[in-house]
Structures are given as C-alpha cells and as structure tokens.
Amino acid sequence: MICVGKKGPNFNCQAVVDGQIKTISLSDFEGKYKVIFFYPLDFTFVCPTELHAFQELLPEFEKRNTQLLGVSVDSVYSHLAWLKTPRAKGGIEGVSYPLISDINKTISKEYGVLDESQGVALRGVFILDKDNCIQSLTVNNLSLGRNIHEFVRLIDALQHVEKYGQVCPANWNLGEKAMNPTNKGLAEYFDK
Numbered sequence: 001m002i003c004v005g006k007k008g009p010n011f012n013c014q015a016v017v018d019g020q021i022k023t024i025s026l027s028d029f030e031g032k033y034k035v036i037f038f039y040p041l042d043f044t045f046v047c048p049t050e051l052h053a054f055q056e057l058l059p060e061f062e063k064r065n066t067q068l069l070g071v072s073v074d075s076v077y078s079h080l081a082w083l084k085t086p087r088a089k090g091g092i093e094g095v096s097y098p099l100i101s102d103i104n105k106t107i108s109k110e111y112g113v114l115d116e117s118q119g120v121a122l123r124g125v126f127i128l129d130k131d132n133c134i135q136s137l138t139v140n141n142l143s144l145g146r147n148i149h150e151f152v153r154l155i156d157a158l159q160h161v162e163k164y165g166q167v168c169p170a171n172w173n174l175g176e177k178a179m180n181p182t183n184k185g186l187a188e189y190f191d192k
Contacts, residue, residue, distance in 0.1 A: 002112045004137060008036065008128045009110040015069075015100040016079040024098060026132060033066040033158070034128040035151055038102075038113045038121035042074040042082040043090065046145045050123075051092045053148040058097060064155045065130075068097040073108060073120055076101045113139055127154055129162075 002009065012025040026034070037054065039047045054061075054068055061068055072079075079099040085091020100107065102121070108114035113124035123140035136154050140146055157168040166178035169189060179189040 002110070002134065002137070004134050006134055008034070008126055008132045008134050009107070010132075011100070011107045011110070013100055013102065013107065014076045015098045016076050016083060017098045018096070019080075019083070021076045021080070024100070026128075029067045029069075031065075031130055033064065033130060033155055034069060034126075034132070035061065035066055035155070036069045036071060036111070036126045036128065037146075037151075038071045038108060038111065038124040040115075040118075040120040040123070040142055041072055042078045043085075045090075046123075046143065047072075048082075048087070048090055048092050050145055050148070051095050052087065053146075054097065055092075055095045057148050057152055060152050061155070064152070064159065066155050069100060070095075070097060071100040071102050071107055071121065073102050073105055075103050115142070118142070125151060127151065127158065129158065 008026060010026045014021055015024045039050060051070060058068060079101060082092050083095060084093060086093050102108050105114055108121040111124060111126060113122045115122050122142065123146060125138050126134055127136040129135050135158050153173060156174040157172060160168060160178060167181045168178050172178060177192060179185040
C-alpha cells in the first residue's frame with residue numbers, strides 16, 4: 001500500500017510534453033519536487049477547472065523547483081485533442097505541464113487511486129520530495145474539486161522543514177512563525 005514516507009512508484013509511459021508525444025518516467029525529474037495529480041477523464045466537467053487552476057499557479061510551483069505532472073486514464077491522443085480545445089468549450093488550451101497517459105491504468109493502481117467500479121482515477125495528489133519520497137497525499141472523490149493553493153502551501157511547508165528543521169503548525173503559510181519540535185518550541189509558539 002502506498003503511503004507517506006515511502007518512495008513514489010516509478011513509471012515509464014507516454015505523455016504529452018510541450019505539444020509532443022514523448023516517453024517519460026519519474027526519474028526524468030530527479031532533483032525536483034513533484035506534484036503528481038490524478039484526474040478522472042479528459043473532456044469532463046470538474047477536471048478542466050482543476051487543470052487550468054494548476055496552470056495558473058505553474059509559476060509558483062516553478063519558483064519552488066516543483067514539477068507538475070497530470071495523470072488520467074486517457075490516451076495521449078485524447079490529451080492532444082483536449083489541449084487543442086479552447087477553454088470556453090471545456091478544453092485545456094494553454095496548459096503547458098506534462099499530461100501522462102495511464103491508459104493501462106497501472107499508474108493509478110500503483111498509486112492506489114483507481115476507482116475500479118468506474119475505471120478512472122480518483123482525484124489524488126501526491127507531493128514527492130527531491131528523492132521521490134511521498135511527503136503528502138490527498139484523495140478526493142470524483143465530484144470534489146481541489147484547492148490548488150493548498151499544494152503550493154504544502155511545498156512551502158516541506159521546504160521550510162527541510163531547510164530549518166522546524167515543524168509547521170496548522171494553517172501555517174510561508175513567512176509565518178513555525179516551531180521547534182519540542183515542548184519548549186510548542187510553548188513559545190503559543191506564547192506568540
């Protein structure tokens with residue numbers, strides 16, 4: 001079972017990258033943080049809102065040395081067609097991060113997000129560190145869209161923990177006070 005603290009399963013598959021069909025693997029992004037997000041299907045309803053929301057925050061992820069990777073059970077040809085469809089018609093024209101084809105559903109199974117009854121992936125998000133260790137995972141049901149800002153905040157928290165050895169309390173945001181993971185640190189935090 002996949003869980004926090006374990007390595008994210010590697011994959012080697014086709015994807016649309018910069019408008020081209022390419023073979024990529026998780027190891028292609030060594031030295032970067034990764035946000036791997038699964039979505040049910042191309043040409044649906046909640047999905048394009050999420051893919052555009054990820055695109056709008058792409059500069060924030062890039063500033064944090066973080067690679068976005070979108071994954072669905074569609075073919076690369078479906079991804080290409082959806083990428084050519086204007087936003088006003090439900091398309092994702094303008095999305096520029098890689099879209100992975102999990103047409104055999106192996107990646108979704110390995111990451112534990114495949115809804116077998118419907119044959120699609122649930123809305124899973126996996127944040128991996130530079131060593132491909134899973135630091136955060138969330139899974140939403142098909143009808144529940146995600147707040148993409150939360151994933152930027154989690155990358156900030158992860159990088160803060162790595163840099164300073166502190167822990168990030170509830171509702172922490174970049175630039176706010178964190179705490180040392182001790183009783184004294186907790187007391188100082190609440191004494192702010």
